[in-house]
Amino acid sequence: xxxxxxxxxxxxxWLGGALAAELASDPRIERVIGVDTVPPSPAxxxxxxxxxxxxxxxxxxxxGKVIAAASVDTVVHMNISSTPAGSxxxxxxxxxxxxxxxxxxxxxxxxxxxxxxxxxxxxxVYGASSRDPAVFTEAMQARQVPxxxxxxxxxxxxxxxxxxxxxxxxxxxxxxxxTNFIGPRIDSLLTGFLRMPLVPTAxxxxxxxxxxxxxxxxxxxxxxxxxxFAGTVNVGGEGTLLLxxxxxxxxxxxxxxxxxxxxxVGRLSRRFGFVDYSPEQMRFLNFGRVVDTTVLRRDFGYTPxxxxxxxxxxxxxTVPPVLDPAVVRAAGGGLRALLGRIGDTASxxxxxxxxxxxxxxxxxxxxA
Amino acid sequence: MPEARVIRLRPEDDxxxxxxxxxxxxxxxxxxxxxxxxxxxxxxxxxxDEFGLDPDLADHVLLPALRPLFRSxxxxxxxxxxxxxxxxxxxxxxxxxxxxxxxxxxxxxxxHDEHPAGRRFRLLGADLVFELPVVGALARKFGATLAxxxxxxxxxxxxxxxxxxxxxxxxxxxxxxxxxxxxxFGRGGFVSAALRTGAPIIPCAIVGAEEIYPMVxxxxxxxxxxxxxxxxxxxxxxxxxxxxxxxxxxxxxxxxGAPIETASYGPAAAExxxxxxxxxxxxRETIQHSLYQLLLRRPGVFAR
Numbered sequence: 001x002x003x004x005x006x007x008x009x010x011x012x013x014w015l016g017g018a019l020a021a022e023l024a025s026d027p028r029i030e031r032v033i034g035v036d037t038v039p040p041s042p043a044x045x046x047x048x049x050x051x052x053x054x055x056x057x058x059x060x061x062x063x064g065k066v067i068a069a070a071s072v073d074t075v076v077h078m079n080i081s082s083t084p085a086g087s088x089x090x091x092x093x094x095x096x097x098x099x100x101x102x103x104x105x106x107x108x109x110x111x112x113x114x115x116x117x118x119x120x121x122x123x124x125v126y127g128a129s130s131r132d133p134a135v136f137t138e139a140m141q142a143r144q145v146p147x148x149x150x151x152x153x154x155x156x157x158x159x160x161x162x163x164x165x166x167x168x169x170x171x172x173x174x175x176x177x178x179t180n181f182i183g184p185r186i187d188s189l190l191t192g193f194l195r196m197p198l199v200p201t202a203x204x205x206x207x208x209x210x211x212x213x214x215x216x217x218x219x220x221x222x223x224x225x226x227x228x229f230a231g232t233v234n235v236g237g238e239g240t241l242l243l244x245x246x247x248x249x250x251x252x253x254x255x256x257x258x259x260x261x262x263x264x265v266g267r268l269s270r271r272f273g274f275v276d277y278s279p280e281q282m283r284f285l286n287f288g289r290v291v292d293t294t295v296l297r298r299d300f301g302y303t304p305x306x307x308x309x310x311x312x313x314x315x316x317x318t319v320p321p322v323l324d325p326a327v328v329r330a331a332g333g334g335l336r337a338l339l340g341r342i343g344d345t346a347s348x349x350x351x352x353x354x355x356x357x358x359x360x361x362x363x364x365x366x367x368a
Numbered sequence: 369m370p371e372a373r374v375i376r377l378r379p380e381d382d383x384x385x386x387x388x389x390x391x392x393x394x395x396x397x398x399x400x401x402x403x404x405x406x407x408x409x410x411x412x413x414x415x416x417d418e419f420g421l422d423p424d425l426a427d428h429v430l431l432p433a434l435r436p437l438f439r440s441x442x443x444x445x446x447x448x449x450x451x452x453x454x455x456x457x458x459x460x461x462x463x464x465x466x467x468x469x470x471x472x473x474x475x476x477x478x479x480h481d482e483h484p485a486g487r488r489f490r491l492l493g494a495d496l497v498f499e500l501p502v503v504g505a506l507a508r509k510f511g512a513t514l515a516x517x518x519x520x521x522x523x524x525x526x527x528x529x530x531x532x533x534x535x536x537x538x539x540x541x542x543x544x545x546x547x548x549x550x551x552x553f554g555r556g557g558f559v560s561a562a563l564r565t566g567a568p569i570i571p572c573a574i575v576g577a578e579e580i581y582p583m584v585x586x587x588x589x590x591x592x593x594x595x596x597x598x599x600x601x602x603x604x605x606x607x608x609x610x611x612x613x614x615x616x617x618x619x620x621x622x623x624x625g626a627p628i629e630t631a632s633y634g635p636a637a638a639e640x641x642x643x644x645x646x647x648x649x650x651x652r653e654t655i656q657h658s659l660y661q662l663l664l665r666r667p668g669v670f671a672r
Contacts, residue, residue: 130495130498130499130504130514131495131498131514132514133514133516133518133519133522134418134419134420134513134514134518134519134522135418135419135518135519135522137518140518202501203501204500204501204502204504204505205501205504205505206420206505206508206509208416208418208419208420208508210418239418240416240417240418241412241416242416242420242422242509244412245412245414245416246412247412248409248410248411248412249411249412249413259501287498290418323410325410325411325412325413328407328410328411329407329411331407332403332404332406332407335403336400336403336404339396339399339400339403340396340400342396343394343395343396343397343400346396347394
């Protein structure tokens with residue numbers, strides 16, 4: 001049974017706005033309410049359609065009134081910030097992430113109309129370290145609990161959502177652990193990072209990255225909102241790439257930086273407004289992480305349309321390469337053709353100078 | 369009437385005529401191959417798997433770099449390759465020695481070059497390996513992953529040939545006077561991984577690695593300072609500096625024993641500690657026994 005009234009938090013960002021627009025285009029859903037602290041950009045606003053926008057801070061008890069007044073039955077929580085820059089520093093970020101979630105859950109617990117809660121979580125909850133197994137399944141936990149930042153917030157948020165599920169057993173809770181998003185339109189951590197012409201990486205390490213295309217992310221969120229799935233599921237594309245490989249495929253230049261210096265490079269690039277990356281993102285750069293998506297395909301019932309490589313290729317259409325792979329291919333082909341010609345000439349010369357011995361032909365049969 | 373008999377008219381043509389062996393690729397083809405490789409590396413158009421294996425790099429750079437060591441330096445002789453399956457998962461359990469894990473690399477070359485199916489050996493390494501920069505990244509590209517049950521079972525389920533050295537640092541960092549005596553075999557985690565996936569265990573004995581860096585001492589304080597499990601002192605290291613890193617050219621023998629099947633016990637047997645202990649002991653004893661046999665067969669430590 002599709003939901004009647006859906007509340008989506010974090011609707012001013014690309015993914016939240018896209019989900020609200022997708023839900024609003026479904027005639028079976030009566031109302032779609034979008035909540036965010038900042039109003040959506042005109043571009044997002046145009047797409048939102050019949051979505052009602054409520055400018056509210058989920059840290060504020062006002063959200064409880066919104067849920068009760070509209071008798072919301074499905075809540076999609078996406079207002080989790082992954083970078084300090086987006087929310088004005090680490091302290092406001094943690095407050096928005098953790099306190100905001102607590103407030104939202106408190107409001108949901110009071111509202112008897114709520115029967116479904118969808119959390120947009122992240123595979124960062126598994127951490128990233130050298131002691132980790134190569135592939136995480138949903139049943140595994142981080143060997144080293146992430147020390148701070150986004151990953152730590154996400155672990156806390158999942159903990160609160162679990163205890164909410166225990167207190168309200170009648171509510172179906174779906175926790176979606178997404179890998180890194182990529183795509184031509186979405187603005188994610190990795191899209192900003194890989195857009196730099198020179199990409200700093202950790203010297204001596206090469207992370208395995210698993211990507212999810214924005215269209216697949218949107219499809220999974222829509223399905224989780226309107227479907228029946230309850231539980232935790234990893235969401236990621238098929239296959240993996242090494243970070244160095246992804247950088248090469250995009251035609252960027254890799255700049256390996258010793259790990260201790262990576263912090264200052266991050267601070268510098270944040271200062272100049274490129275991208276910011278925090279210590280845990282650096283750990284991710286070192287070791288990477290890959291998740292098992294059997295549950296997604298078997299129980300959740302969705303197979304991503306884009307593999308990791310295909311998602312990256314789709315993103316690559318929007319970033320002009322610094323070192324164009326086509327140029328490299330052409331140069332390689334030219335070089336090989338040249339080598340072939342040199343080789344032919346050399347063998348011709350060799351043939352002229354030293355004729356090959358005649359091949360042993362049939363000899364006359366000796367008399368027996 | 370005498371039996372009919374074939375009288376050969378051209379006795380010298382007795383042997384089936386063999387066509388000339390394919391001539392090794394000419395220099396221009398080799399160069400063209402190198403250009404193609406560089407082009408692939410620059411554009412990132414190669415495949416890697418979820419454990420970080422990079423077959424393109426392993427086959428074209430890492431294995432060729434190890435081959436001279438395998439062929440000319442250690443003159444490795446392999447036996448019992450028929451015990452290694454060609455297309456299904458199996459767990460190769462071997463003794464570990466030699467201060468640096470050269471034995472793992474040589475076994476990888478042996479299985480890739482000498483096994484008819486050219487099998488890729490997926491090593492399970494200690495977490496220290498993956499913490500180290502460069503070494504950890506290269507180990508993953510070579511096909512190694514962290515020694516933990518999750519990874520081992522995932523690889524075995526995928527039909528891979530997995531290699532494990534249950535002695536770990538106790539084996540590789542033992543003093544020279546204890547050579548060819550097996551150390552304790554961990555906690556038997558490898559047996560439970562095999563039981564859970566029903567993969568056969570192939571005991572593997574490696575003779576020769578003990579003598580490459582004879583470890584006569586262990587600088588414990590220095591090791592603790594550097595965060596290493598041991599700091600080797602050999603007759604040439606650290607006395608001769610980097611020159612001491614050249615391994616001694618001992619004669620190597622690698623033997624793969626008859627597989628010990630585990631499928632008949634069923635996956636639940638992994639929870640039976642007594643069975644796990646017994647199987648661990650069985651594997652350990654088999655390897656120790658074949659080590660002694662190989663030592664008797666080896667003409668001399670530095671024989672041709």
